[in-house]
Amino acid sequence: MAAKMNPDLKKEREGASFDPEKITNLLYGGPDRVTSKRELESLALNDPDFQHEDLNFMSREQQYETQLKKSILVVQKQKELGIVDQMDLHSYSYNGVFQSMSGPFGLHTSMFLPTLRGQGTDEQKAKWLKMAEEYAIIGTYAQTEMGHGTFLRGLETTSTYDPQTQEFILNTPTLTGTKWWPGCLGKTSNYCVLMAQLYIHGKSYGPHPFMVQIRSLQDHKPLPGVTVGDIGPKFGYQGNDNGFLRFDNVRIPRDNMLMKYSRVEPDGTYVKPPSSKLAYGTMVRVRSMIVGEASESLSKAVTIAIRYSCVRRQSEMKPGHPEPQVLDYVTQQYKLFPFLAAAYAFVFASRTMIFVYFQSMAKISSGDITVLPELHALSSGLKSLSSWVMNAGIEECRMACGGHGYSHASGIPSIYMEHTPAATYEGENTVLMLQTARYLMKSYNQSMQGEKLADSVAYLSGVQPVPAAGRTRNVLDLGVLIEAYQHRAARLVHEAALQLRNERQAGKDQPDAWNAASVDLVKAAKAHSQYFVVKNFAGRLTDPALDSAAQAVLTRLCQLYALHGVVDNSGDFLEDDYLTGTDIRQARRHINALMAKLRPDAVALVDAFDFPDGILNSVLGRYDGNVYEHLLEWAKASPLNKTDVHESYHKYLKPFLEANRAKL
Ligand SMILES: CCCCC/C=C\C/C=C\C/C=C\C/C=C\C/C=C\CC/C=C/C(=O)SCCNC(=O)CCNC(=O)[C@H](O)C(C)(C)COP(=O)(O)OP(=O)(O)OC[C@H]1O[C@@H](n2cnc3c(N)ncnc32)[C@H](O)[C@@H]1OP(=O)(O)O
Numbered sequence: 001m002a003a004k005m006n007p008d009l010k011k012e013r014e015g016a017s018f019d020p021e022k023i024t025n026l027l028y029g030g031p032d033r034v035t036s037k038r039e040l041e042s043l044a045l046n047d048p049d050f051q052h053e054d055l056n057f058m059s060r061e062q063q064y065e066t067q068l069k070k071s072i073l074v075v076q077k078q079k080e081l082g083i084v085d086q087m088d089l090h091s092y093s094y095n096g097v098f099q100s101m102s103g104p105f106g107l108h109t110s111m112f113l114p115t116l117r118g119q120g121t122d123e124q125k126a127k128w129l130k131m132a133e134e135y136a137i138i139g140t141y142a143q144t145e146m147g148h149g150t151f152l153r154g155l156e157t158t159s160t161y162d163p164q165t166q167e168f169i170l171n172t173p174t175l176t177g178t179k180w181w182p183g184c185l186g187k188t189s190n191y192c193v194l195m196a197q198l199y200i201h202g203k204s205y206g207p208h209p210f211m212v213q214i215r216s217l218q219d220h221k222p223l224p225g226v227t228v229g230d231i232g233p234k235f236g237y238q239g240n241d242n243g244f245l246r247f248d249n250v251r252i253p254r255d256n257m258l259m260k261y262s263r264v265e266p267d268g269t270y271v272k273p274p275s276s277k278l279a280y281g282t283m284v285r286v287r288s289m290i291v292g293e294a295s296e297s298l299s300k301a302v303t304i305a306i307r308y309s310c311v312r313r314q315s316e317m318k319p320g321h322p323e324p325q326v327l328d329y330v331t332q333q334y335k336l337f338p339f340l341a342a343a344y345a346f347v348f349a350s351r352t353m354i355f356v357y358f359q360s361m362a363k364i365s366s367g368d369i370t371v372l373p374e375l376h377a378l379s380s381g382l383k384s385l386s387s388w389v390m391n392a393g394i395e396e397c398r399m400a401c402g403g404h405g406y407s408h409a410s411g412i413p414s415i416y417m418e419h420t421p422a423a424t425y426e427g428e429n430t431v432l433m434l435q436t437a438r439y440l441m442k443s444y445n446q447s448m449q450g451e452k453l454a455d456s457v458a459y460l461s462g463v464q465p466v467p468a469a470g471r472t473r474n475v476l477d478l479g480v481l482i483e484a485y486q487h488r489a490a491r492l493v494h495e496a497a498l499q500l501r502n503e504r505q506a507g508k509d510q511p512d513a514w515n516a517a518s519v520d521l522v523k524a525a526k527a528h529s530q531y532f533v534v535k536n537f538a539g540r541l542t543d544p545a546l547d548s549a550a551q552a553v554l555t556r557l558c559q560l561y562a563l564h565g566v567v568d569n570s571g572d573f574l575e576d577d578y579l580t581g582t583d584i585r586q587a588r589r590h591i592n593a594l595m596a597k598l599r600p601d602a603v604a605l606v607d608a609f610d611f612p613d614g615i616l617n618s619v620l621g622r623y624d625g626n627v628y629e630h631l632l633e634w635a636k637a638s639p640l641n642k643t644d645v646h647e648s649y650h651k652y653l654k655p656f657l658e659a660n661r662a663k664l
């Protein structure tokens with residue numbers, strides 16, 4: 001018999017002003033997509049082969065083993081089921097089987113395979129791709145070293161060409177040159193794409209990708225000259241064997257260098273790529289996907305916190321009245337609704353980012369590499385902004401759940417632990433924002449020369465005049481808000497450029513001037529990315545998939561997202577009098593009014609994300625809201641409760657208590 005729904009959640013759903021299915025359809029690309037997503041998730045969630053004890057109750061080794069077992073099963077089952085589409089794989093495997101927790105094949109699919117596809121020649125793909133796709137070999141992406149992650153040109157691992165034997169000789173010349181962090185490297189992978197400094201006839205040509213076998217295909221032992229292992233427990237990522245790797249005079253054939261873009265001829269002649277940054281292509285790809293990872297993780301956390309806030313009753317708002325649902329406290333709404341709005345904003349941004357990525361890659365494949373700088377700048381900015389907001393949002397959601405948020409039963413700590421490194425991996429966020437800033441500075445200078453700019457920065461050409469101080473606007477109007485964000489971004493770019501120039505004029509060289517201006521440069525890059533997100537969100541409101549009720553509620557969310565950003569960064573908007581003090585006061589009032597209007601729709605808005613319970617993996621965020629009974633059940637399953645009296649009682653506590661009693 002189906003469990004009864006918690007009456008508060010039932011009422012919430014009955015009182016919503018719109019049909020969540022309309023928004024679900026928009027989020028996932030139409031009813032057919034939603035149907036297949038649900039079928040695939042349900043297939044994975046209900047498959048007895050994927051059932052196991054809660055990962056929170058396992059040791060790290062057990063977690064690794066469990067995830068490995070599932071990874072193997074998932075490969076077999078995907079094949080049987082004929083799942084090949086990326087969205088379908090995402091539903092079945094990433095969410096359905098793994099609930100977005102990392103596993104030992106993660107890097108094989110997210111970086112190793114894409115690097116082979118993107119950096120290998122046709123012959124190299126013919127040699128390795130099938131083996132990799134069929135999991136006859138398992139690989140990772142080994143780039144970061146103990147001493148260098150950010151500064152790729154500083155990598156120390158060398159690959160020295162020997163024209164006599166037509167081989168590369170791989171070496172780790174220092175301790176800090178030890179590869180450190182690559183996922184799935186420690187115990188799982190037998191191959192890797194190795195990023196190493198290419199040396200030919202004593203000359204360095206910078207980091208290049210090489211296909212390297214690191215373990216025997218017979219007994220999985222490290223090959224001669226290879227030292228490899230696991231780097232130990234981390235903040236999260238427990239199911240993943242992030243590893244270390246060293247080379248001592250390991251020889252690989254010449255054609256193990258991935259040569260789609262740059263080549264080394266048998267005699268040692270180096271053939272340059274059209275752009276040296278094409279070798280960094282896989283990172284751009286994963287950064288584009290991370291915007292999706294961030295939006296999805298934040299969406300899960302707000303789903304949990306908002307549902308729970310409707311089930312949770314606390315305190316007495318009015319004497320003698322029933323305790324209110326905590327979501328009725330406006331302060332609670334102020335904690336959660338801006339992040340609900342942000343989750344939607346980044347889901348839409350991620351869809352655009354993925355579209356732009358594939359569109360740009362099609363151009364790059366046909367030889368047009370002019371799109372690369374804009375793609376790099378956009379993906380760097382959005383990856384950073386979305387993962388920063390995700391981190392802040394998940395933590396806010398945890399605190400908004402009070403004490404229970406701190407328990408693994410809430411599901412929120414796992415989401416945080418697993419996804420917080422998105423701010424670090426694939427390019428540390430500040431570093432990437434500075435890359436976006438670099439592009440903005442270049443574009444700004446080009447606009448000063450009257451050159452035409454790429455679409456995403458075209459607005460820099462027309463930095464608007466500052467409007468007369470004291471002119472107030474209707475800040476609820478999305479057109480006004482988009483213009484305000486655009487103006488702020490253009491002004492901050494302009495000011496960062498001026499600061500750079502002033503530092504130069506004061507006698508600093510370019511790197512010192514850049515460093516001196518870097519706080520403002522990051523601010524400008526952030527403002528540019530925020531403008532993109534707001535404009536993109538507003539652009540989705542007219543999607544024909546929405547009926548008028550769904551459009552109305554999403555419009556409110558978009559207004560809330562934009563207004564909250566204005567209030568949060570009010571100094572930026574006030575500094576040059578673009579907005580007035582009255583505008584900001586109005587913005588605060590509008591936020592309160594919007595939150596009141598959104599309150600009855602909050603549960604339906606998180607339901608529209610369409611996360612089944614098995615994927616949320618949260619006692620607090622259960623669809624039926626039956627939180628308390630399941631909290632007790634969850635705690636009872638904890639390994640410490642397997643016996644009434646723990647064995648440590650007999651070992652330590654009993655003698656201790658008895659000795660103390662004997663002394664009395
Ligand atoms: C398909 C649908 C699916 C549904 C999706 C829905 C939801 C998705 C949900 C989940 C997503 C699933 C998967 C994704 C999630 C997780 C990923 C999994 C695991 C992650 C594991 C982590 C792996 C790693 O971390 S690998 C290591 C990553 N390392 C880095 O990123 C290093 C960072 N450093 C650098 O990139 C560079 O060194 C630098 C900092 C950018 C500087 O480079 P440098 O060479 O020093 O260059 P500069 O001299 O500074 O600049 C020269 C010039 O080049 C420009 N530049 C730099 N890089 C690039 C580039 N990549 N492309 C283009 N141009 C570049 C630079 O700006 C400069 O330009 P200029 O001269 O014109 O100014």
Ligand SMILES: Cc1cc2nc3c(=O)[nH]c(=O)nc-3n(C[C@H](O)[C@H](O)[C@H](O)COP(=O)(O)OP(=O)(O)OC[C@H]3O[C@@H](n4cnc5c(N)ncnc54)[C@H](O)[C@@H]3O)c2cc1C
Nearest residue numbers: 141143144148149150181182183421424425426427428430
């Ligand atoms: C869970 C996880 C999984 C990972 N998986 C992989 C993988 O599969 N393969 C792989 O190769 N790597 C992997 N990495 C490594 C990851 O890519 C790097 O840690 C990341 O790129 C950051 O580099 P770093 O550690 O050198 O940080 P650092 O660069 O040392 O950063 C430290 C601080 O210095 C600042 N800083 C550094 N340079 C600058 C600058 N130029 N300007 C201003 N500030 C600067 C940063 O902002 C930061 O605050 C993984 C890391 C984690 C945490």
